[in-house]
Amino acid sequence: MSRPATVTLTEMAESETGLAVRRATRVGWDGLTVGRAPGHVQANLVVLPERFADDFAAFCTANPAACPLLARGTPGAVALPTLAQDLDLRSDLPAYLVHENGCARRVGDLRSVWRGDLVAFAIGCWFGAEAALRAAGIRLRHVELGIQGPLFRTDRRTVACGPFAGPLVVSMRPFATADVETVAAITAALPRSHGAPIHAGDPAALGIMHPDMPDWGEPLRPEPGETALFWPCGLTALAAVEAARVPFFITHAPGAMLVTDLLEGDIR
Numbered sequence: 001m002s003r004p005a006t007v008t009l010t011e012m013a014e015s016e017t018g019l020a021v022r023r024a025t026r027v028g029w030d031g032l033t034v035g036r037a038p039g040h041v042q043a044n045l046v047v048l049p050e051r052f053a054d055d056f057a058a059f060c061t062a063n064p065a066a067c068p069l070l071a072r073g074t075p076g077a078v079a080l081p082t083l084a085q086d087l088d089l090r091s092d093l094p095a096y097l098v099h100e101n102g103c104a105r106r107v108g109d110l111r112s113v114w115r116g117d118l119v120a121f122a123i124g125c126w127f128g129a130e131a132a133l134r135a136a137g138i139r140l141r142h143v144e145l146g147i148q149g150p151l152f153r154t155d156r157r158t159v160a161c162g163p164f165a166g167p168l169v170v171s172m173r174p175f176a177t178a179d180v181e182t183v184a185a186i187t188a189a190l191p192r193s194h195g196a197p198i199h200a201g202d203p204a205a206l207g208i209m210h211p212d213m214p215d216w217g218e219p220l221r222p223e224p225g226e227t228a229l230f231w232p233c234g235l236t237a238l239a240a241v242e243a244a245r246v247p248f249f250i251t252h253a254p255g256a257m258l259v260t261d262l263l264e265g266d267i268r
Helices: 010-016 018-026 052-061 125-134 140-146 178-189 235-242
Strands: 040-049 069-072 098-100 104-109 118-124 151-155 168-177 227-231 248-252 258-264
Touching: 018 040, 040 052, 040 069, 040 125, 040 235, 052 069, 052 118, 052 235, 069 098, 125 178, 140 168, 168 178, 168 235, 178 227, 235 248
Parallel strands: none
Antiparallel strands: 040 118, 040 248, 040 258, 069 118, 098 104, 098 248, 151 168, 168 227
């Protein structure tokens, strides 16, 4: 008798859906979403009391490269129907940070802290560009390593709205120097995943003086023949909310994103 066909982990990942990732989180999966459900849009999550919602939405609109707003919920709602079906924001991300009075704690579920005045925002994530880059044959070394890569506060300022202001946060990923123009062109066509890189090369030009000490994520130095590329990052929103001293809010844990049902082409 012949053995049944087997499916490799790579093949599983290639066919994975956003719903499959969300269902996995409900039963305890708590890893990084980098490389998961290729081609599906991933999103940063920010949840704020309703009284801050309009100013925060205005901040996202004023800083669209860093904070491309994919969806805004209604007070108390735990779903974002335009992004995903069968979605419960309290359980469907691998991990969250609950921020209260200047302190943050990591949790795997939000049911015990969710309130009727909370408004959820989904902001585009660079992970949504990965499938398009893969399709072009671009090496994604951070995916090979299973990390999200480094993220840094810069010396560039965002456009302030109400109490929300602060530094631009960027992500860095290294690419073969020969591929830089292709990477820039591909990502420029994906504005809801932060669009084209804003800088290539020396991080000091962005005020990043210690590239081996990122504010979030993991260090990842360019290898010989590679160039560091920098994109605006959705953690710009976290920096702004912290600066506004919002007493209680919720975000995704770094690298543990909301994986939606949308495909990259749905949000160009």
